Amino acid sequence: MQKPIKKVVIAGGGTAGWMAATLLKKVLGEMIAVELVESEDIGIVGVGEATIPPIQIFNKFIGLDEKEFLRETNGTIKLAIQFENWRVKGESYLHTFGAPGTNMGFCNFQHYWLRAYREGMKTSLWDYDLNYLCCKEGKFNIINTQNPMYDMPYAYHFDSALYGKYLRKLSEAAGVVRTEGIIDKIKVDETTGYITELKLKSGKQIEGDLFIDCTGIRKLLIGQTLNVEYEDWSHWLAANSAIAVPTERHAQTAPYTRSIAHDIGWQWRIPLTHRNGNGIVYSTDYMSDDEALERLMGNLDTKPLADPRQIKFQTGRTTKQWHKNVIAVGLASGFLEPLESTSIHLIQSAVVRLLKIFPHEGITESAVNTFNAESKTEYETIRDFIILHYFVNERDDSQFWQDMRNLPIPQRLQDKIDVFRDVGGLFDEQHDIFRDASWLQVMLGQGIEPKDFHPAANVPSGDELRAMLNKVQIAKQQPLAKLMPHDEFLQRYTGV
Known part of the structure; x- marks a missing residue:
C-alpha cells in the first residue's frame, strides 16, 4: 500500500x-x-x-504584483532575443515572442509573404511583427486590447x-x-x-x-x-563551460537579450535596471578557459562590477x-x-x-511514467531547437562552426527542417514550448528559404496580395506612436 x-x-x-x-x-x-x-x-x-512569456502565468497565479516584482528583482522587459553573427559574421536577426503578420485563413501568414517576396516585394517578414518594431525603436507599453493584431507577448530580464x-x-x-x-x-x-x-x-x-x-x-x-x-x-551540443560577469548598465536599456556568436561559441548580454548580465558559452574542446576569459573581457561594452565566475556543465x-x-x-x-x-x-x-x-x-506508476514521458519530450524539443541555431550556419571562419554544420542531428529536427525547406510548412507539437512562429523566425534568420509556399497564397491577385500585406504592415506600426521608451515605461510603471 x-x-x-x-x-x-x-x-x-x-x-x-x-x-x-x-x-x-x-x-x-x-x-x-x-x-x-x-x-x-x-x-x-x-x-x-532572461525568461520567456509563460513566466507571466506563474507570477500571476501566485499573486505577484508585476510592478512590485519588477522593483524587487531589478527587472526589465524582454520582447525578443537578437542573434548576431550566427548565420554569417556581421548579420543579425531577432527571434521575437510575437508572431509575424496575422491569421490569414487556412495557411499561415509566411506563405503570403513568401509569394510577395518572390514577386519582388522588399519588406522582410519581421516588418509585420510588432515585437520586432518595438525592439528596433526601443519602445514598450502594455497594450490593453483584445485585438490579436496588437498582441505583444513579453517576458522579463531580472x-x-x-x-x-x-x-x-x-x-x-x-x-x-x-x-x-x-x-x-x-x-x-x-x-x-x-x-x-x-x-x-x-x-x-x-x-x-x-x-x-x-x-x-x-x-x-x-x-x-x-x-x-x-x-x-x-555530441550534439558541444559547449561545456561558461564564464559570467556583471557590468555597469547601459544609458539606454534595450527590451531584448543579445546573443553574439564568436568563433567558438556565443556571448550573452542581458540588461537589468542596476547592471548588465554578461557571459560567454564555449567548449573547452575548441578553446581554453583562459582564452575564453580573454574573449569575454575583451568584448564587454561597459565596466565590470565583479570578478568573472566560471561554470562547468554537461x-x-x-x-x-x-x-x-x-x-x-x-x-x-x-x-x-x-x-x-x-x-x-x-x-x-x-x-x-x-x-x-x-x-x-x-x-503510482502511472503518474511517474506520465511525468517522465512529458519531461523527456519537453527537454528533447528544446534541445532540438538549440541545435538548429548551430547546425544551420554558413560560417567558415573556424573549425567549431564547420563541425557544428556537420552534426548528425536528431531525425525529428531533420524532418522539421526538411518540410520547411521544401514547402514552408511548420507544425506545433504538444510539448514543444516553441510554437511555429519561433521555428519560422530562427529558420529564416539562419538562412533557410523555402522552395515553395502553400497554393492558397496564390488565390489573391498580385494587387490584392500587396494591398493585404500593406494593410497588415500599417496596422502593426499604428501602436508605435503611443508607446514610450523602455526606460521611461519602467520608471513610470514601477515608480523607481
Missing part, C-alpha cells in the same frame, strides 16, 4: 527551490506541509536572468538571486518552513528504495514523504543517492526526472545552455506537471 503524501521536502533553494515551494503551497495550501532545506554556504549558479529571495519571502509568509543547513546523509528505505530522511551536519533530521531535488548540477538526491543515470548530449538530462519518491527540478533534472532562456521555464513546467498529477494518496 502506498503512503499518502503529507509532507514535501525540497532539497536546495535558489530559483528552483523557491519556485517549487511557492507553487506547491499556493495550490495545495494546508493539504501538505512543505519544508525547504538550504544553506547560505552553498552558492547557486544564478545566471538565469536578477534570479533577487527573484529567489522574493519568492522565499512569499513562501514563508504562506507557511513554508525554511531550514538552514547542509545535507550530510540521506536515509533510504531498504525495502522500497524511497528516501525517508535528510540528516543535516547539525544533526537535525528532516523526514518527508516526497522529495524534490533542487540541488543543482550536484544532483544530490536523484543522482548521487538514487543513482539515476544522466544522458549526455555533448549538456543533457537526467533519464528519469521522477524516480521512486524523488523529483528532480531545475539543474538537477538536466542542463541546456541558456541560448533560448529556457532554464527558469523548465523549473516552472516541472512543478506544474507535478501538481497536475500530484499523488496525494500515494505515488
